[in-house]
Amino acid sequence: MLRMRTILTCVSAIAAADAAFTAASADSKFFFNIYGFAQADYIYDVDRVDPAWEDSLRPSKIPTGNDPDKFGSDGQSIFSVKQSRFGISGDEPVDGGALGDIKFKFEFDLYGTGADAGQTTFRLRHIYGEWGPLLAGQTNSVFMDIDSFPNVIDYWGPIGMVFYRNVQVRVTPYRTENSNFAIAIERPGNDVDGGIVRELDPQLGANLQGDEKLPDLTTHFYYGDTWGHVQLAGIMRWVGYDTKDTIDNKPNGHKVGWGINLSGHVNVFDRDKFLGSVVYGDGIASYMNDGGVDLAPVGTVPNDIRPRAVPLLGIMAYYDHYWSKSLSTSLGYSVSQVDNTSLQLVDAYHRGEYASVNLLWTPAADIMVGGEMLWGKRTDENGASGDDLRFQFTVKYSFGTKIEL
Numbered sequence: 001m002l003r004m005r006t007i008l009t010c011v012s013a014i015a016a017a018d019a020a021f022t023a024a025s026a027d028s029k030f031f032f033n034i035y036g037f038a039q040a041d042y043i044y045d046v047d048r049v050d051p052a053w054e055d056s057l058r059p060s061k062i063p064t065g066n067d068p069d070k071f072g073s074d075g076q077s078i079f080s081v082k083q084s085r086f087g088i089s090g091d092e093p094v095d096g097g098a099l100g101d102i103k104f105k106f107e108f109d110l111y112g113t114g115a116d117a118g119q120t121t122f123r124l125r126h127i128y129g130e131w132g133p134l135l136a137g138q139t140n141s142v143f144m145d146i147d148s149f150p151n152v153i154d155y156w157g158p159i160g161m162v163f164y165r166n167v168q169v170r171v172t173p174y175r176t177e178n179s180n181f182a183i184a185i186e187r188p189g190n191d192v193d194g195g196i197v198r199e200l201d202p203q204l205g206a207n208l209q210g211d212e213k214l215p216d217l218t219t220h221f222y223y224g225d226t227w228g229h230v231q232l233a234g235i236m237r238w239v240g241y242d243t244k245d246t247i248d249n250k251p252n253g254h255k256v257g258w259g260i261n262l263s264g265h266v267n268v269f270d271r272d273k274f275l276g277s278v279v280y281g282d283g284i285a286s287y288m289n290d291g292g293v294d295l296a297p298v299g300t301v302p303n304d305i306r307p308r309a310v311p312l313l314g315i316m317a318y319y320d321h322y323w324s325k326s327l328s329t330s331l332g333y334s335v336s337q338v339d340n341t342s343l344q345l346v347d348a349y350h351r352g353e354y355a356s357v358n359l360l361w362t363p364a365a366d367i368m369v370g371g372e373m374l375w376g377k378r379t380d381e382n383g384a385s386g387d388d389l390r391f392q393f394t395v396k397y398s399f400g401t402k403i404e405l
Contacts, residue, residue, distance in 0.1 A: 030093060035400035036086040041153075043078040046389040052118035055080040055111070056155035057390060059336075059352035059376040060291040065384035066347045082111040082120055083155050083396075099132025105139070111155060125165060135170040135184075142170060142184040142218035143287055145231045145263040148275050150318035151330040152356055153372050153394045158334030159290035159354045160314035161277045162233070162261050168218075183219040188212035189286050192241045193293040193310075195344040196301065204243060204251075210295075211240035211252060220261075228273070230264035239283040239294050239309050255309040257283025257294060271322040275332075276315075283309030291336045291352040291378075297343040311339040331357045346382035353377040366398040 045054060048071045050061035055078060063070040087107030094102055107126040112119035128137025140146050141164045149157060157163065170184035190210030198205030220233035237257035242249040259281025266274045285292030298308040318332025333355045340348050353376060360370035372394070377387040 030090065030405040032088070032090040032403040032405065033400065034088055034403070035398075037084060037396050037398040039081065039083040039085075039394060039396040041078075041080045041083060042393045043080070044391045045074075045076040045078060046391075047074045047387065048072060048076060049388055054078050054118075055082050057354065057356075057374045057376045057388060058156050058290045059159055059354055059378045059388075060349055062376060062378040062386045062388045064347070064378055064380050064386040066380060066382070068386060080120075083109060083394075085109045085125075087126070094131070101131075103130045104128065133172045133175070135168070135172070138165060138167045140164075141166045141186060141287060142168070142182050142220050143186075143233045143235045143259070143261055145220075145222075145233065145261070145277065147224075147229055147231070148263040148265055148277050148316070150275050150316075150332055151320045151328060151358075151360070152318075153358060153360070153370055153392060153396075154356060154374055157289060158316045158318065158332065158356075159288070159352050159376075160279075160334035160336040161263070161289055161316040162279050162284075162287050162314070163289040164287045166216075178225055179221070179223040181219075181221050183217075185215040186218055188214065188216050188237065190239050190241065190283075190295060191286055191293045193296040193344055193348065195297045195341065195348070197297055197305065197343070199345070200302065204246075207244045207246065208241060209244055211242040211249075211254065212238075213240055213254075214238035226267070228264060228266040231262075233261040233263075235259045235261075235281065235284060235287065237283055237294075237309075241295055241307060251305075253307050255283060255295065255307055257281065257309045259284035259287070273320040274318075275320065276317045279314040280312070282311050285310065285312055285338070288312065288314055288336060290354075291349050292338045293349075296341040296348075298341040299343065301343070305343065308341050310341060313337050313339075326362050328360050328362070329358060330360075340381045344381055346380065347384070348381045349378065350381045351377075351379040368394070368396040368398075370394055 053061040089105040092102040105126045108122050108124050110120050111123050112121040126139045128139045144162045167187040168184045172180055172182040174181040192210050194205040194208045217236045220231055222231045239257040240254035242252035261279040263277035283294040285294050292312050295307050296310050297305050299306045314336045316334040320330045322328045335353050337351045356374045358372035362368050372392045374390050379385040
């Protein structure tokens with residue numbers, strides 16, 4: 001409650017400041033949107049996943065035959081409000097600005113990740129400003145296609161698709177009502193697997209880390225029409241590593257990572273959609289929705305160990321069907337497969353699968369009640385596997401208002 005009051009106080013202060021700004025120009029108007037939703041999820045997990053990630057289904061967090069009882073006994077009841085969201089967006093007038101208004105967005109949910117994994121805590125989703133073709137801040141990666149995300153209620157969603165909100169500086173030099181071309185430099189982040197090095201020299205393996213000397217370069221072309229949309233995106237990366245607390249930080253080095261992502265949807269009947277994506281590349285796991293590493297060792301032990309940007313293939317196919325104006329179902333399958341290197345450990349993530357089906361009822365525009373059945377499977381490099389079946393029931397109340405100053 002105290003945090004919400006603080007947020008509302010900040011909102012009021014911003015609105016008051018901008019009211020004074022717009023008063024200086026009678027022809028300028030400031031649009032301010034406050035929006036979000038309160039959501040409660042009840043999940044019954046027939047099996048068991050990593051407790052820090054039990055509020056969603058991530059196949060990479062499923063225990064396998066290598067250690068099937070790692071997280072305890074099967075059958076868990078889980079309650080969560082972590083998907084609840086709050087956001088502010090708007091248009092800020094720029095006097096004499098030939099490029100139009102400044103558009104901005106600030107949004108967070110309560111799904112803790114990283115050091116806050118498993119906690120109900122603030123998680124930044126978007127914070128950016130955009131003026132004409134230039135955007136700066138954190139939002140959906142240019143390599144990502146949010147319009148191909150299916151109508152699922154699981155927080156994480158299909159694994160075999162690019163899904164990453166990243167800090168970036170983006171330029172959109174070409175934009176029409178139906179299409180756009182964008183290019184960006186984005187914050188690098190390399191996930192390095194030491195593999196067998198951690199067994200040969202535990203101290204050295206523990207000190208291996210990502211080395212991000214250059215930003216990632218991303219680009220996409222998007223085209224949409226009444227039939228649906230298609231997007232072709234690409235990425236180039238400097239995927240580096242070094243070793244902390246050693247002379248000259250050696251061993252160190254880098255590989256070039258790259259990827260291609262083709263995605264889109266096709267409208268069917270009045271409201272239905274086929275949605276899909278295919279992504280392939282080397283060293284792109286950091287941009288995927290789940291699973292894999294960017295860099296891993298390859299070669300022969302002990303004198304010829306080299307880094308490799310790990311190849312990865314991701315596929316997603318879903319169908320969103322509307323039984324009526326208020327009833328809908330989303331059904332689909334997704335897979336992500338890694339071409340593991342010869343020197344990764346036997347329990348390295350090799351393949352993840354994800355499937356779901358739901359029935360959602362929307363009696364009013366701001367109310368949604370629904371249930372979803374989900375299944376996921378993880379397979380390790382040595383063939384050991386484990387799966388997870390769960391049921392989720394969700395109630396969601398949305399809110400929002402638009403203020404014009």
